[in-house]
Structure formats: C-alpha cells, structure tokens
Amino acid sequence: MLQRWGGRVASLCQAVSGYRVPPCGCQALLTCRHHTCPPGAGHPKGNTDSPGDGPMDTPPGLDTSPPSDQPRFVGGSRAWGRSLSPLHRLSQMLPPQFLSPEIQDLRSAESEEPLLTHSPPEGSSGLDSQPDGPPAPLGTAFAPGDLVIAEFKRRHYTEFKKMFSLTDSGKLNSNWGVVGHMEIVGKLPGQRLRTSRGFEFLLKRPSLEEYILLMKRGPTISYPKDIAAMLMMMDVSPGDVVLEAGSGSGGMTLFLSRAVGLEGRVYSFEVRADHHAIAKKNVSKWRSAWDVRSRNPWPENVHFINQDLSAALPTMGSVAFDAAALDMLNPQVALPAILTCLKQGGVCAVYVANITQVIDLLEGIRSCRLPLLCEKIQEMSVKDWLVAPSVRKDGTVSQRVEPQGNTESELEGNGADPQSDTEMLSNAVKPFGQVPYIARPLPWQAGHTAFLVQLRKIRAAPTRTEPEESS
Template sequence: MAVPFRLILMHRLEAVCTSSQNYNRQRNIFVKLYKSIRDARSFSTSSVRCNEDRGDSSDSSSLSAKLTSRQDLLFRRRRHLSPLERISSLLPQDTLSPEVMQLREQNLQEQGGNANQESRPETFMKDLDTDQAIDAAKEINTSFHHEEKQVPPILPGDSLLTFGELLMAEYLKKRVEFRKMFQLQTGARLCSSWGFIQHDDIAGQPAGSFLRTSRGVPIFIRRASLEDYVLCMKRGPAIAYPKDAATMLMMMDVTEGDDVLESGSGSGAMSLFLSRAVGSKGSVLSLEVREDHLRRAVLNYEHWRTTWSMRRGREWPDNVRFHNADLCTASSLLAGRGFHAVALDLIKPHLVLPTVLPHLHPGAVCAVYLANITQVVDLLEGVRCSALPFLFERIIEVPVRKWVVAPAVQKDGQYHTRTAPTPDKDQSQEDETDRETSTEDSSLTFGSIPYIARPHPEQMSHTAFLVKLRKYVQ
C-alpha cells in the first residue's frame, strides 16, 4: 500500500515543481511537508519516552534504536541545497539540462554516489509510517488547492472576468509601454515580448489584477473602457478621437432621450459615444456614403454591444440605425423627424447644411469635425454665400498634453531624499548628506522624496478642428 502512494505523491510533487513562476509557493509547500514530517517524528519520540516511564523497557529500547538510526540518516541528509539542486532533485533525468546533469555528477562524486538518491523525497518518505505520510500529504494538498482558488471578495454589482469579455493588458517600465486589447477566449494565450499568459489563468480573476507572464513579468489586466475600445478597434477611415468626441458631445449638449443625426459613420467611433449619451430612450440616425465604411462601423458597434453585455449582465441600448446614404439626397430618411443635435464628419459639410437645417430644432447645435483649416474656411464661406441661419459660436482644436510626474531616482536606482538644513553644517555638507541619506528611513515620510515634472516625450498633436454652429430663428 505504501509504494503506490509514494508514486502518487512523487508525481504530484514533480507536477507542482515544474512551473518556475510558482517557485515561491511550492517552496512553502515543501517547508510545510518537512514540518509535518518533523512533528510526526517528535510525536513518535515522545510516545517512546512515555512507554519508558511506564516500564515498557524492551519495546521502547527497540523503537529508540530504530528512531536513532532514522535520525542519523536524516542528519546525514541535512545539507544546504541551492534552489537549483532542490528542484532538480525532484525531476526525472530526461527533463534536465546538461548543466544540471553536470551538477548532479559533481555532487555524486563528492558524497560517494549517495547524494542523488538521498536527496529525493522517495527515500525521505520511507522513514515515515504510511498513515502519517497520508495525513501529511492530505494537509499539503488541501492547503495547496486553497491557495490556488483563493479569490479576493468582490463588491455588490461587480463580477469576475469571464470568457468573451474585452480586456486590456498594460505594462510600463522605463518608457517601454505595452498596451494590448484582447478578448478572453478558452485555450488562448496573451503573448508579449515579456512572455505569455494563459487566458484560462485570467478567467475567474477580479478586474484590475497583476498577473505574471511565463518570464515572471507582472502585466496589469483590466476591463477595456469605451475609450480603449475606440482607440484599439479595427478601423477603415480615421476615427474621431475620444478627446474630440467628448468635446463635441459637450458642444451639442446631448442628454438621455435626445434624437441625434450623424453623417459620416466612419469606423463607428462617434456612433458609440452618441449611443451611450442618448441612452435607451434616445436614438441616433447614422448615415455613411461608403458601403465598406458602413460595414466596419456596424461590426464595431455590434462587437462592443456583445462584449459589454457579458460584462454588465444587461444589454447595451440598441439605439443606432445605420444607413448607406448620402445626406444631400436623403430627404426621405429625414421626413417627419426632428433632431436635437447634428454631428457632421464630412469633407464638404457646407453642402449638406441646407438639407439638415429644416430638421434641426431652433437653438440646437450642429458640431462639425474638420481635419484642416482649409475646410473650416470653406465651411464659413459656404454658410455666408447660402445665407443660412447659423451662428459660428466657436472654432477650436483640443490638444492633450501628457506629463511625467514621478519620484526622482538616482543612477544607482535609489530615490533622492530631502533633509532639513541644520545650522552646524555648511551647504556642501548638506548636499552630501542629501545624496547619501538612506531611502529606507525616509521613504515613509511625507515630502521626504522630491518629484520630477516634465512634459511626456510623446505628445498628441493636432487631430481636428471642431466648429460649433447654432441655428437661430430669422
């Protein structure tokens, strides 16, 4: 009965130790196993002493002799092993590299050929009774599974990551930035230059977790926002960037329940922002003259709705109607409808304003997205020549300037520290003390570490001009 159990236990230990990224956890498991074995030996020794007190001298002497021999054998095995030796001693020989095999041969020569066999848990477990070994193994397996399945508690309304969701993987260190949007799928891998992560290991984790790759690099995993999706989704034409789309929504003052007209669906970025703004009670009519662009916009819109419903547990409002039509000749689609706002992303928007004007509520806003200043001039000239009742309230562009604000770090990797000046030291001594102060003593003191602040080397420059037109009553 003991031999099959030892084989099963060794198979479990070898399977556990083959994963390099869980090395620290496995070391704790082996420590627990060693402690349980030591406690079992201590219990056996105490029982022998108790028998001696009762007068069972013959039985206790034989047991003491056996325990003494076992303790001597265990003492001979107690030597300091490197992590490489401890792991390699538990693996079969056909899986070891030549360097590890050479290390084994050296140990065999130094210890007379007994080190390899004595270091294996098979001989180590021979000194235990079968029942004691079974109890120790059950305790270790129970703690191991408990540690693996332990998940932080989630708040009401939150949920763990599930297959089908859109996630973002991020890693930033010393200006090396890694950002990738991916959909969680069964059996897939998240690959990067710093190793890979199995999607099966991500599922069931809370959002906003750090998971280590096969090379031990921590990658931050979180759910993708609408801004992330718009920037990373597949696109045909250029998208309306989130910074511009947010400004256009403020220009138009779009609220829940509004009816909005959009011309120039593109890749569907602005359609998604409008869909979220009007909510389930509103509607968006989106027109696109190119059929291939319209297909891409519809695919992106439906993909986001599907993944969002998996995340929230309820459906995204189906409030956008896409049509392959030219706004100049789409009077039939606009018949009998009124709009609270209009968003235009066209090369020549002044040509469609006469068609839009009758269906725009008085005092409502038409926001126009234009790539260059020449288009802005043409729009102004077109409105002037057509004598359309529009007020040019604003012509802007929206720059975004990123900044780097971080603790000041020296070349040796330690933080600069600040110390209060003392009257007994001159300025040179103060500077020297400032450089040599240990960060361990002052890292927890508020204001002890200075920060650097400078513009980020990568900046988002011009994307578009935004023109705000408001309809007035003549």
C-alpha cells in the same frame, strides 16, 4: 547722504552684535522655523540666558516684542488656528505611523503633548493593515467574451499595451512572455499577472476612451478630447434624436449612443461600404463586451444607414433631430438637406481637419444664405504630465537632498557609502514627506487633430412692412 547711511549701518551692526540669543532660540533657528521657544525657557527668571548669567542686555532701539496690531504666529500657524503649510494640513489626515520624523516634530511642536506613533508589526510595511469594517467591494471578475487590456510599464513609460477579447483557448503572445486567457479568467480588474518570462502585466477593463484609441480602425478616428467638446456643443441629453454624418470607425457613434440613452436614437450615415462595416463591427464588439461586464445592457439605439445623406433624409419621413454631428470632407454640401430635419435652435457640430475647410464651410453658409449662426470655432489641446516619485535605473527611490554644505566630502571623510541607506530602504515604505518627486510634461503630446465649429439653426426676425405710428 552716504555718510548718513553709513552711520545708521554702523549703529545697527553694533546693536545686533550686542544682542544675545537664548539657547532655545539658536536651536530653533538651526532646526526649523516652526519650532518656538516658550517664554522663560532656558532663563527661569525670564531675563537671563542660564542660571548664573546676568541680565540679558537689550540694545537701545531694538524692539524684540511682536507688534500688537500684527497677527501672532504660533507653531507655524496663525493665531486663529489655520495652518500656513499645505504639507502640514495634509499630514493631519494621515496616520502617525506613516509620517516622517520631520513632520512628527512639526506636529508635536504645536501641541504640548508628544505625538504618539505606533509602529507596524514586524514583517509588515503598514499598508497591509485594513481598518475594521465592511469588506471592500471586489467588482466583476473577467469572463470569456470580456475585453481586457494588458499593460506593462517600465520607469513611468508604457512599453506594452494591448486590448483583446478573452476566449477559452486563446493566448497573449508578446516579447515579455506568454499569458493564457484561462489564467486571466476569474481575475479581478486591477490585478497583476506574471508572464512566462517573469514580467508583471497589469490587467484592466478598457474605458470607452481606451477602446476607441485601441480598436480596429478604418478611417482616422475622432479623438476623445474632440468628441467630448462636440458633445458639449450639441448639449446631448437622454432621449434626444441625433444625426451623425460620417460613421467613420464608430468612435463618435458610441459616445452618442451612451449620451442619448435608452429612450434616444442615433442615425449614423456612411456612404462608403467598408467604413460602414467597420463601424458596425466596432459598435457590436463593444456592446457584446458590455453585456458581459455589466448587468444593464447597452442600449440598442443606433441605426446605421449605408447611403448618401442627401438622398436618404427625404425618405425618412417626419424625423426631427435635436442635434447633428458632421465629420465629412465637404460638410457645407450636406447642410441644406440637414436643415430641413433639424429642430429650430438645434446645433450642428462640425469636425474638419484644417482651417481652409473652416473657411469653405463659412463661405458656403454665406453664399447659400443658410439660417445658421457660427457661434464658436475651437481647437482642443491637452497636455499630459508625469508626476511620480524619482526612481533610479536600478529601481531604488532617490534620496531627498537636504540644503546643506558639501555632503559628498563629508561622506567620503566618514567612509560612508552614499547609496547604502537607499539600498537598505528600497523595499520598505518611506514615511510621508521623505520621497522626492518629479513633475514635468510628457515628452510626446497630442498636437493638432481638428477644428470644431458650432453652428446653430436660427430664424431671422420678420421685416416690418408698415411704418411705425408716431406717438
């Protein structure tokens, strides 16, 4: 067997050594696999390497023609015109002046006509030019009473982030400098402003998620990832009437208020007076800032009740709830009172901190024979990623390393500085496909926050009192 395989290898090596590749084929192999050699290039008669050469010898047994039953690949794409490379398909949507020479070569190799590029005017990076058309919308400028977030990042990481309300005589003091509130009034969200020390702060309006994470807290807040899952469990829609047991700091209350809309209502119960006051203050602060930034006022659909849930529900009359959100230490104690006001088929979304509370909740439902069905128990996890251009400590963008030999020795032999090109192009916009990226999870992640339990109110099937008649 070894002798037979050895003979085959020897014959194959002899056949390959006798095969001569045309010059254009060598160039295609050395540059890029997307370059193709047109028929007859470099050999006018179709069977010679160059004028004056003899016929190109094709060794016996070596078939160089593509099989007929296989799809032909032309210029790095299939025969029916679909590109194989996502980078190539993405480059088709970009203007030619933003493409690197390598991408331009790939595009020009597929078409007979060369790719025409238009260089931007001197002193311009090419990004400042805007196409002719209607002006871009500007949005609403900052005004006194508006909520603002000032953020400063250094090398992909946030070093300063603060939310505050604009006033006529206020100032933002930080280790990175001072900014007066009147300097921010009139600016648009997304603009940058220099501090007294020369640092640039990014100004933006807080989203509801950012407001909940940065607002003043009393008890521990429900994190937005858990709030979103609870809203999906309860399937809250505009016009619903929702019960909230445990106002906390008002985070869940704001999301429920936005979900039910103008025609809905939210009844938020809190037994502690200090937590009740903090929740009302946070909701009022968000509503006031919303009225400054938006033409449509925030709906006033939240009713705060500083009373025990079991004692307050019997006095509310004939209020029927479509869903209920519970964030309590012992939710199984309040379930019997909630079930009397919850609609048939309604969902209770329960927020508990540890798994022992989940066991106590299910045991309380079982021992009290409550008409509740546990549909799911979830623990939400979110992983944040960092995807950004690779930047050195001095702020310059790293160079893309080509898969070649020992480039450092070549540079040293030529007397070239390896960082000279990077320093010259640090302020210029590099073409598409020339900047290396880093992609990795952030070093800090939000771990376990809570267990979410979905309970649905059910009705047992009636028991049969008479035996079935036999047919």
